[in-house]
């Protein structure tokens with residue numbers, strides 16, 4: 610008998626067919642408490658789950674006593690209670706690498722659009738406000754040769770550094786838990802402590818995962834250390850930045866602007882104060898959202914689940930210790 614798998618995200622037909630070759634697959638809309646009640650018998654039999662953007666905590670895991678592997682269509686895995694999965698011996702698979710370059714492109718788009726006010730002035734053109742040669746009230750600030758500070762020099766941080774350094778001649782500063790020789794060798798990136806990063810960066814670009822340590826790592830105190838001309842870019846996870854503190858800093862011009870792909874609450878509520886600020890570019894969590902990359906992530910997630918349930922994991926595993 611094929612293992613039973615719950616799919617909680619739609620897949621292109623050929624990837625769904627690939628799953629069907631290996632498993633008995635049931636597709637559901639999402640993993641909500643209501644769906645857990647509704648599909649209790651299915652979850653009781655499930656050996657694998659695959660999808661994204663749903664919380665998988667102790668309460669969910671309790672409903673799946675036979676679960677052996679979970680495959681998330683994302684690199685970030687803050688939706689999963691990894692400690693609880695470790696205790697139960699459940700393998701967690703994710704999709705690093707395939708999305709790295711696309712997310713770095715998105716971050717560079719946020720850098721450029723917030724510095725050059727691309728969204729704001731394009732809206733003004735559409736509104737018919739371009740009626741004579743533009744003046745300083747339409748001007749932005751330069752990106753090239755400014756200092757880029759990268760908080761989180763992992764896969765995405767490194768790809769961003771490449772764009773900024775080689776494409777825009779930007780000196781790179783960074784902070785992470787450890788020094789990154791590759792970034793230092795390829796981009797002459799300078800490691801610094803968080804305070805120095807805050808004080809010296811013209812662009813503070815956050816590509817951190819959400820963990821207990823990174824939650825609200827950037828709050829009122831940290832924003833106050835930034836230059837009044839600095840721009841904050843966040844494409845890691847929303848709760849890494851204290852959003853209320855950021856709103857206050859943008860309103861009182863503690864910092865110049867922000868480019869945000871992620872938020873404390875997603876979707877961002879339509880009445881969020883962030884949306885009323887002209888110095889904010891807000892994107893709907895599109896870091897990896899190109900046709901090619903989203904396909905690649907789904908393909909990798911499918912292969913990850915096949916490998917995990919066959920006991921043949923070679924890569925993309927968050928908790929390889931459970932395999933031993």
Ligand SMILES: NC(=O)C1=CN([C@@H]2O[C@H](COP(=O)(O)OP(=O)(O)OC[C@H]3O[C@@H](n4cnc5c(N)ncnc54)[C@H](OP(=O)(O)O)[C@@H]3O)[C@@H](O)[C@H]2O)C=CC1
Pocket residue numbers: 684685686705706708712760761762763764765766784785786787788816817818819820822823844845846870871894895896897898
């Ligand atoms: N907006 C979007 O659509 C997307 C967002 N993301 C987010 O980006 C995150 C990063 O992805 P990726 O680059 O692949 O991950 P990596 O694991 O390769 O990089 C994470 C980096 O964060 C650093 N870090 C972790 N904890 C701390 C800490 N407490 N203090 C300082 N630095 C820390 C790591 O430091 P060290 O190197 O020293 O270990 C590492 O440099 C994902 O976890 C996800 O949340 C990812 C994809 C798309």
Ligand SMILES: O=CC(=O)O
Pocket residue numbers: 682683684685686708896897
């Ligand atoms: O936010 C997206 C991810 O892949 O993580």
